[in-house]
Amino acid sequence: MKKIHILSDEVAVAFQFLTRIPTLSKTFEVDSLSRAAKFFPLVGLVVGCGAAFLQKLLLSHLSRAVIGLVVLAYLMLITGCLHEDGLADTADGFGGGWSKDQILTILKDSRIGSYGAAALVLSLLARYVLLASLPAERFAAYVISSHVLCRWSSLPLSYFLPSAREQEGQGARIAKLTSLSTLIFGSLFSIALVIVALRWSAVAPLLATLLVVTLSGLFYWKKIGGVTGDCFGATNQLAEIAVYFCGVWIV
Numbered sequence: 001m002k003k004i005h006i007l008s009d010e011v012a013v014a015f016q017f018l019t020r021i022p023t024l025s026k027t028f029e030v031d032s033l034s035r036a037a038k039f040f041p042l043v044g045l046v047v048g049c050g051a052a053f054l055q056k057l058l059l060s061h062l063s064r065a066v067i068g069l070v071v072l073a074y075l076m077l078i079t080g081c082l083h084e085d086g087l088a089d090t091a092d093g094f095g096g097g098w099s100k101d102q103i104l105t106i107l108k109d110s111r112i113g114s115y116g117a118a119a120l121v122l123s124l125l126a127r128y129v130l131l132a133s134l135p136a137e138r139f140a141a142y143v144i145s146s147h148v149l150c151r152w153s154s155l156p157l158s159y160f161l162p163s164a165r166e167q168e169g170q171g172a173r174i175a176k177l178t179s180l181s182t183l184i185f186g187s188l189f190s191i192a193l194v195i196v197a198l199r200w201s202a203v204a205p206l207l208a209t210l211l212v213v214t215l216s217g218l219f220y221w222k223k224i225g226g227v228t229g230d231c232f233g234a235t236n237q238l239a240e241i242a243v244y245f246c247g248v249w250i251v
Contacts, residue, residue, distance in 0.1 A: 014039040018151065019047065020080045034177035041190040044151035045144060046097040047078055052140035057135060068132030071143070072124070083150075083240075085234015088116030093230065101226045103165060107230050123237050130244035142205070142247035143199040149209040150239040154232045157217050159183045164226035166245055175227050203232055204250055208242040 013036035051071045058067050089107050095115030097103030108112075112120070116169065135143055155178055160174040163175035194202045216235045220227050 010036040038182040043226035044147035048144035048147035080234040083233040083236040085229040089230040090234035092116035147245035162226040164224040205243040206245040
């Protein structure tokens with residue numbers, strides 16, 4: 001019973017951190033987020049299922065373009081624009097900073113600059129166009145797979161890369177603190193879900209997500225020697241777009 005209680009707390013922490021969905025979780029403990037990381041793909045499954053249900057509900061009433069806009073708005077609301085904020089800050093930091101110290105200073109600034117605004121606009125536009133272009137019969141499979149995989153992206157980044165800052169910020173709470181068992185569990189769970197959803201079509205989204213994670217991770221390592229919480233959000237957004245693109249391109 002104690003183990004079940006611990007697992008339920010970890011699930012609640014994952015949902016509390018990544019979404020606006022109300023939970024009964026207590027305040028974060030020091031290592032609660034790194035232990036909860038294994039359930040990030042589960043959060044993606046729930047978020048993706050909500051988007052798929054919304055599309056199914058509206059399919060016979062609205063055009064694909066309008067449905068794409070509604071689904072995108074839902075995704076932003078349910079996550080509190082957490083990942084959009086990370087993408088904007090990351091674009092500002094790496095676009096405007098020349099040294100590690102400059103980049104980290106800009107990343108801490110809550111204001112959005114020109115690079116961040118441009119990245120945010122491009123991300124929203126890309127996701128809207130791709131969501132509106134996904135075939136109706138494969139919409140659910142690709143949206144669910146996308147949100148499972150983009151949440152999974154935080155696991156390998158946090159396993160292999162240290163925090164770019166000294167015990168400061170959300171990134172420091174999971175960077176290099178994610179255990180091998182968490183990485184394996186989250187990876188197997190994600191791969192299984194995507195294969196069930198997409199069958200043989202799962203190969204391209206899986207490889208695309210792996211490519212995004214690898215390239216972005218190498219970029220962060222080269223520029224700042226690790227990751228920050230904003231970096232996780234940026235990679236999340238890129239992975240989401242990559243899987244949508246696979247759905248439009250393959251079909």
